[in-house]
Every structure is written in structure tokens, then in C-alpha cells.
Amino acid sequence: MQDTVKIENIEELRKSLLQFIHNELLPFEKDHEIDAEKEIPMEQIKWVRKRSKELGFYGISLPKEAGGQAISLKGLCVLKEELAKSGAALWGHVLGEIGGPLRIGQMLKIFTPEQITKYVWPVINADQGCCFALSEPDAGSDAHAIQTTAVRDGNDYILEGKKHFISAAPYADWAIVMAKEIMETGGERVTAFIVEKQSQGRSGFEVGNIQIPISGEWSTAELIFRQCRVPASNILGQRGKGLLLGLSRINENRASWGATYLGVAQRLLELSIHHAKERVQFGRPIGEFQVIQHMLSEMATEIYAARCMLYDVIEKIDNGEEVRGASSMVKVFSSEVACRVADKAVQIFGGQGLMKGHPVEKMYRDVRMFRILTGTTEVQKNTIAKELLKK
Structure with missing residues (x-):
């Protein structure tokens, strides 16, 4: 069992967080006229990630060897309460909940050493963002109904399909994508893939429509896969065990x-x-x-x-x-x-x-x-x- 922050230190962390919220975060939002119901520029997202990392809040629940403080879940919830109560538009980025290390903290043991170096550490260090892509137009509560497919092609897989309502998608440099792997024997199984965002000269997912919910926030979007080539080395965990990542x-x-x-x-x-x-x-x-x-x-x-x-x-x-x-x-x-x-x-x-x-x-x-x-x-x-x- 990993070490947890002593109970008497949780209050100190809470006080430090409140100082950051009221002395830096809220004034920053006021100075830059940040509105939760408008598109927030990426440089402002990066500021809160980096500043939170400097102060030790970003990924605070991660193990110490992964750059965190191994804070207990109780301590994390105390901090989350204060952030949500603050009314700050950027509150979800302080601990790394929206596209940050809290998205992958429970799955650290599943990544290979190569994947940790290439994908996990940039997120922990607040240099990149990620998202978890499961939901589809016909697969919400019924996760087994996903239609995004992955077909083997030599040392790669070709992904086709669309995800929607993906939280943190607009800020993500890569995504953990649940896809229906089409097996050579004719069967199917759900496998998780690490998929990078498309860029010049690099295959990857496209960010589709920004899907603005009733809250008015711009943090949810579609991910589109068109002949998206992903190396087999980017499979996360065991083949056919993709849905277990979410259940874990x-x-x-x-x-x-x-x-x-x-x-x-x-x-x-x-x-x-x-x-x-x-x-x-x-x-x-x-x-x-x-x-x-x-x-x-x-x-x-x-x-x-x-x-x-x-x-x-x-x-x-x-x-x-x-x-x-x-x-x-x-x-x-x-x-x-x-x-x-x-x-x-x-x-x-x-x-x-x-x-x-x-x-x-x-x-x-x-x-x-x-x-x-x-x-x-x-x-x-x-x-x-x-x-x-x-x-």
C-alpha cells in the first residue's frame, strides 16, 4: 500500500491551496477575463498546469516516484471540494483532473516503460494533456456497444470510427482509446490504444466538433479516426482487456x-x-x-x-x-x-x-x-x- 499524507497535513495542504486560489488563480482569471462559457486559450490552460505543478498540486495523488505526494483519496477529496467551491473557471486543471495526471494515475502500472517515457511523463510534467475516449453516439452506458474498430496491418493497427462527449479532448495531445479489435480469426475484442493527436506528417485522431453541454463549457469534443495508423506498441495493457481499464x-x-x-x-x-x-x-x-x-x-x-x-x-x-x-x-x-x-x-x-x-x-x-x-x-x-x- 502506498504511503499517504498524514491526516494532520491535509489541513496544511488545504490552506496552501486556498492561498493559491485566492491570491493567484482567481486574480489571473480576472486579469485575463476568463469565462468558463467561452473558449479558454491553451496558453492559459498551460499556465495553471505549470503553476500548479510548481506548487505541488498537479498530480498530488500520484506516488512520490511519479512526481506526486501520494496523498490519500480523503486528502484529494478535501482539495477537490475547495476547488469546486471556489467558482474558478480553471479549477479542474489545478490537480490535473481535466486532461492531466489524475486521468491516468490509477493506470500507471499498466503502461510499458517506453510508454511511460513517451506519454506519461510529459503529462505528469504539465507539458502535455491526455483524455480517455470510450463514449460513442451508440455506446454510452452500454460500453460493449462501441463501434470504433482496430484492424491489424503489419506492425500497426488502423482505427476507424468516432468518439463523442470526450472530456478534456480539446486540450489533449494523446488519448486512451477503446476500440473493437477485429481479430484475424474473425472474432472481436475491446482493446485500449494510445493514440496521438494528428499533426503534420503524423497519423492520429482529429478533434471534431466542440460539444458544448448545458453548462456552457468548451472542454468536451468529438474524436474522429480516419484511417488512423497506430503502432502495435501503443496497445495499453492486455489485448481484449480494454474495458477493464475503466473498471479498475x-x-x-x-x-x-x-x-x-x-x-x-x-x-x-x-x-x-x-x-x-x-x-x-x-x-x-x-x-x-x-x-x-x-x-x-x-x-x-x-x-x-x-x-x-x-x-x-x-x-x-x-x-x-x-x-x-x-x-x-x-x-x-x-x-x-x-x-x-x-x-x-x-x-x-x-x-x-x-x-x-x-x-x-x-x-x-x-x-x-x-x-x-x-x-x-x-x-x-x-x-x-x-x-x-x-x-
């Missing part, structure tokens, strides 16, 4: 996303509390009205319950316990809590909360995505039920 990190991924959801929910609550104290109607602050007090109480209670659930499961993961059903519970509950908190926040802000550009209106759109991303609520409930019935 699924419990930790689902649970840790709960920290992001709670960070957003906490920000909504804090904004609502401030508004309830400042907004005056009928001669007194609206926070003195019982109906507002009840909404705030319900918001805080649900966030508290979700946070207790999150860190209970995170502690079990850190201790090596099986949490397949419990991690899905965290995903379901925390995402739905965020939605209910956002709905109440809009109600408390009234007309202001409906206006385009208001932070509450933006977060209201953000949280609606949470019940679909990283596995829909319905898929999570299937997982929970299967675990219950197994017992």
Missing part, C-alpha cells in the same frame, strides 16, 4: 466526484446564506422569514448527510475495502443533493437567480449534468441493487 478506477472515480458535487453545493449554500442576510423585503432581511430559514436548513442538512456518506466511503477505499455499491450510492445521493440545493438557491435568489451570468444560474445548469456524467443515476441504481441482491 470506477469505484474511486464515482466516489471522488462526490467531492466536486459537494463543493458546488456548499458554494450555493454560502451564497444563499449571504443573500438571505443582505436582501431586504418588507422592511427586514429575507433570512428572518421562516420559509427561507427552512430552505437553508434543508440545504445544509442534505449537504452534511452527503458529506458524511462521501468520507465514510472514501475512508473505506483508502483502507482497501470493497465499495462497489457504496460508491454508486455516493454518486447518486451527492449528485441529487446538489440538484436540490441548486433548486432552493434559485428560489431564494428569486429573479436574480434566473438571470444569465449570475453564479447561481450557472451552477443550476452545472449540477443538472451531475446526474448523467460518470454513469447515470439509473445505472448507479442498477449497480446498487445488484450488490444488494448478491448478498
Whole structure:
């Protein structure tokens, strides 16, 4: 088991992160007029990657031999909560979650030494970005339905197909691509390939349409493979075991996303509390009205319950316990809590909360995505039920 940061140091890391957020990150975004709902120039993405690397936040959960601090999952979630709560447009790049080392941290043992040198270290060092490409127009929750094919051609494979809704695709220099390998015997198997971005004189994937979701952010896109030649040495892991790469990190991924959801929910609550104290109607602050007090109480209670659930499961993961059903519970509950908190926040802000550009209106759109991303609520409930019935 890898070393983890001592509990007493997590608070110090949190304080250091808050200093960076408020003294550097948010002022940088203000100076450069960065808007989460507009295209963010690559040089600004590179700035936050490099600066976070200098400060030790980028890839902080990686083993020490891989340039990280081997921070526990609990510590990582504490930091993710603070980043999500900050409202920073670049928050997902600080720890390396969007296209950075957190995308591949759980798969380090699967890369060959040559692949680590060529692909992994440039990501760890904040020189390159990557993405994980599984979803397709006809393959979402049903991952086995992928249609992107890989056909052997001498020492290479030829990939054909299209991926969509790929997070961090606009910032990626290479991608881990799930493809249906067509075997010479006539069978099929899902194999993972490392595929570079197309450039002059180099075959690779093309970035297709930027797919802007309800949140308005420009961080998701299509990947297109047209006679894309990939060397056999770029197979990641074992042939036919591609889908296991995603499953190997699924419990930790689902649970840790709960920290992001709670960070957003906490920000909504804090904004609502401030508004309830400042907004005056009928001669007194609206926070003195019982109906507002009840909404705030319900918001805080649900966030508290979700946070207790999150860190209970995170502690079990850190201790090596099986949490397949419990991690899905965290995903379901925390995402739905965020939605209910956002709905109440809009109600408390009234007309202001409906206006385009208001932070509450933006977060209201953000949280609606949470019940679909990283596995829909319905898929999570299937997982929970299967675990219950197994017992």
C-alpha cells in the first residue's frame, strides 16, 4: 500500500491551496477575463498546469516516484471540494483532473516503460494533456456497444470510427482509446490504444466538433479516426482487456466526484446564506422569514448527510475495502443533493437567480449534468441493487 499524507497535513495542504486560489488563480482569471462559457486559450490552460505543478498540486495523488505526494483519496477529496467551491473557471486543471495526471494515475502500472517515457511523463510534467475516449453516439452506458474498430496491418493497427462527449479532448495531445479489435480469426475484442493527436506528417485522431453541454463549457469534443495508423506498441495493457481499464478506477472515480458535487453545493449554500442576510423585503432581511430559514436548513442538512456518506466511503477505499455499491450510492445521493440545493438557491435568489451570468444560474445548469456524467443515476441504481441482491 502506498504511503499517504498524514491526516494532520491535509489541513496544511488545504490552506496552501486556498492561498493559491485566492491570491493567484482567481486574480489571473480576472486579469485575463476568463469565462468558463467561452473558449479558454491553451496558453492559459498551460499556465495553471505549470503553476500548479510548481506548487505541488498537479498530480498530488500520484506516488512520490511519479512526481506526486501520494496523498490519500480523503486528502484529494478535501482539495477537490475547495476547488469546486471556489467558482474558478480553471479549477479542474489545478490537480490535473481535466486532461492531466489524475486521468491516468490509477493506470500507471499498466503502461510499458517506453510508454511511460513517451506519454506519461510529459503529462505528469504539465507539458502535455491526455483524455480517455470510450463514449460513442451508440455506446454510452452500454460500453460493449462501441463501434470504433482496430484492424491489424503489419506492425500497426488502423482505427476507424468516432468518439463523442470526450472530456478534456480539446486540450489533449494523446488519448486512451477503446476500440473493437477485429481479430484475424474473425472474432472481436475491446482493446485500449494510445493514440496521438494528428499533426503534420503524423497519423492520429482529429478533434471534431466542440460539444458544448448545458453548462456552457468548451472542454468536451468529438474524436474522429480516419484511417488512423497506430503502432502495435501503443496497445495499453492486455489485448481484449480494454474495458477493464475503466473498471479498475470506477469505484474511486464515482466516489471522488462526490467531492466536486459537494463543493458546488456548499458554494450555493454560502451564497444563499449571504443573500438571505443582505436582501431586504418588507422592511427586514429575507433570512428572518421562516420559509427561507427552512430552505437553508434543508440545504445544509442534505449537504452534511452527503458529506458524511462521501468520507465514510472514501475512508473505506483508502483502507482497501470493497465499495462497489457504496460508491454508486455516493454518486447518486451527492449528485441529487446538489440538484436540490441548486433548486432552493434559485428560489431564494428569486429573479436574480434566473438571470444569465449570475453564479447561481450557472451552477443550476452545472449540477443538472451531475446526474448523467460518470454513469447515470439509473445505472448507479442498477449497480446498487445488484450488490444488494448478491448478498
